[in-house]
Amino acid sequence: MFDFLDSGQYDLLGAFWVTVQLTLYSALGSLVWGTVLAGMRVSPVPLMRAFGTTYVNVVRNIPLTVLLIACSLGLNQTLGVTLGGGTFKDIGFRLAVLGLTAYTGTFVCEALRSGINTVPVGQAEASRALGLSFVQTLTLIVLPQAFRAVVAPLANVLIALTKNTTVAAAIGVAEAALLMKEMTENEAQALFLVFGIFALGFVLLTLPTGLLLGWVAKRVAVKR
Numbered sequence: 622m623f624d625f626l627d628s629g630q631y632d633l634l635g636a637f638w639v640t641v642q643l644t645l646y647s648a649l650g651s652l653v654w655g656t657v658l659a660g661m662r663v664s665p666v667p668l669m670r671a672f673g674t675t676y677v678n679v680v681r682n683i684p685l686t687v688l689l690i691a692c693s694l695g696l697n698q699t700l701g702v703t704l705g706g707g708t709f710k711d712i713g714f715r716l717a718v719l720g721l722t723a724y725t726g727t728f729v730c731e732a733l734r735s736g737i738n739t740v741p742v743g744q745a746e747a748s749r750a751l752g753l754s755f756v757q758t759l760t761l762i763v764l765p766q767a768f769r770a771v772v773a774p775l776a777n778v779l780i781a782l783t784k785n786t787t788v789a790a791a792i793g794v795a796e797a798a799l800l801m802k803e804m805t806e807n808e809a810q811a812l813f814l815v816f817g818i819f820a821l822g823f824v825l826l827t828l829p830t831g832l833l834l835g836w837v838a839k840r841v842a843v844k845r
Contacts, residue, residue, distance in 0.1 A: 643789060797819055
């Protein structure tokens with residue numbers, strides 16, 4: 622009944638490896654983009670604050686599936702954006718990373734902004750009194766402390782991102798969710814086993830991440 626697990630018909634490890642790659646690339650992109658957005662949201666420039674606020678409030682309230690399909694149909698098929706050469710498989714992966722980054726960056730931004738609010742205002746005022754610019758104050762004084770304060774919230778964002786990669790199946794990216802769909806269609810007699818395998822796979826991806834970053838959060842927490 623369960624011979625399909627030993628037949629080599631399905632590349633489970635390969636599918637989960639694509640999920641891991643999606644998570645890693647999207648996490649890096651989200652961290653960078655979310656930091657930029659957070660800087661905009663606390664910027665003294667009204668136009669930058671308006672852009673950051675509008676972007677965060679709009680994008681995080683759009684379903685992720687809609688964003689990824691918009692990247693695939695809108696950017697790729699309509700506008701011809703490929704983000705580099707390669708096959709459709711490669712293009713789909715890059716577009717999925719773009720969509721996940723655009724979406725997850727908003728949650729990174731809000732986590733960072735809460736961390737920025739924990740930094741005493743006097744430190745920013747002191748840095749300005751010393752002649753530091755806003756960018757210097759943000760990058761040298763505020764953000765290092767903000768990151769230390771929000772390791773745990775960022776861990777939750779990363780775990781959510783790992784699970785959100787399953788939406789990439791909507792644009793044909795060959796990650797775990799797409800393989801699960803194929804297996805449930807072909808192996809109807811073993812549905813619970815298939816679901817159990819993929820559930821266990823995601824637990825093995827997310828649980829160590831949460832435990833590790835929880836430990837890091839305690840080690841680097843800012844003492845008040």
